[in-house]
Structures are given as structure tokens and as C-alpha cells.
Amino acid sequence: MTNDDHRxxxxxxxxxxxxxxxANxxxxxxxxxNVLYFPHRATxxxxxxEVDRIAELLGAPISQEFGHYGASVRFGPVEYKAVAILAARRAEYEAHMSYEGCIHPDPVPDQNAAQAA
Incomplete structure (x- = not known):
């Protein structure tokens, strides 16, 4: 599918x-x-x-928070946002996810079973 077809x-x-x-x-x-656009992974x-280029097209300011670099425009409750997830934030996420499956919480009692008893 071409970019034009996808668009x-x-x-x-x-x-x-x-x-x-x-109708329903x-x-x-x-x-x-929320409609999100992520630039292809690069430096x-x-x-x-790329986000700067899109921000100019949107007429929107740049925002930087939580390791994300973005720009957005709202149409009421609908938002179009271009966001780059920067390398340091991706590294933090990958380190966090490296523990996946290593820690298991204690089982939570079934509230419905306790109430039925």
C-alpha cells in the first residue's frame, strides 16, 4: 500500500x-x-x-515531556499528534521491560467468591 493509498x-x-x-x-x-503519528526510528x-516540520504544518508549538518530543492540534475532543520517542526514553522502557515475567504478585482474592460465602 502506498502512502497515498494509506492516507x-x-x-x-x-x-x-x-x-x-x-447514525447509531x-x-x-x-x-x-487521539490520532498519533510517529516518525520512522532514526537519530x-x-x-x-520531522516533528518540527509537522509542527510548522500544524501551526503548533513543540512540547517536550517524559522523553517525548511532539506537536499537536486539537479539533474539540479529537487530537492529531506527531511524537518522537527519544533514545533515552526508549532505553528506559527497554530496561523496565527486561524484568517482565520475573516478578509475580501474590494472587488477589476473588471478591465475588468472598461475597457469595
Whole structure:
């Protein structure tokens, strides 16, 4: 699928979702919708440059928090955000995940079984 095909499919899907929700008022809607764009993995400088380029197109300021470099624009409860996850934050996450499966919490008692007794 080309970038143009993917773009057209995404836009069509968003419109189809909006039409579906409008036609089916009994279906609950989420609090918000977040559309995220992540630059291809590269150096921090290259990913930040891509976010800077997008920020200019959006007319949005750059935000930096929690090891993320991003820019976003809101349309009511809908947000489009371009975000680069910087190398230091990715390394922190990978270190954290290296413990996955090594620690097991004590079982939590079944609240329903306790109430039924």
C-alpha cells in the first residue's frame, strides 16, 4: 500500500466512523480520539526535525515531556499528534521491560467468591 493509498484509507475510515456514530446514537462514544503519528526510528535529531516540520504544518508549538518530543492540534475532543520517542526514553522502557515475567504478585482474592460465602 502506498502512502497515498494509506492516507485515503485512513481518511475514509475516519469518515465512516463518524457516519456510523451519527447514525447509531445508542452506541457510546469515547471521551476523546487521539490520532498519533510517529516518525520512522532514526537519530533523535532526525526524528525531532520531522516533528518540527509537522509542527510548522500544524501551526503548533513543540512540547517536550517524559522523553517525548511532539506537536499537536486539537479539533474539540479529537487530537492529531506527531511524537518522537527519544533514545533515552526508549532505553528506559527497554530496561523496565527486561524484568517482565520475573516478578509475580501474590494472587488477589476473588471478591465475588468472598461475597457469595
Amino acid at each position: 485515503a484509507a485512513l481518511i475514509a475510515g475516519l469518515r465512516a466512523l463518524a457516519d456510523f456514530l451519527e 446514537p445508542a452506541v457510546p462514544v469515547p471521551y476523546s480520539v 533523535d535529531a532526525e526524528m525531532c526535525a
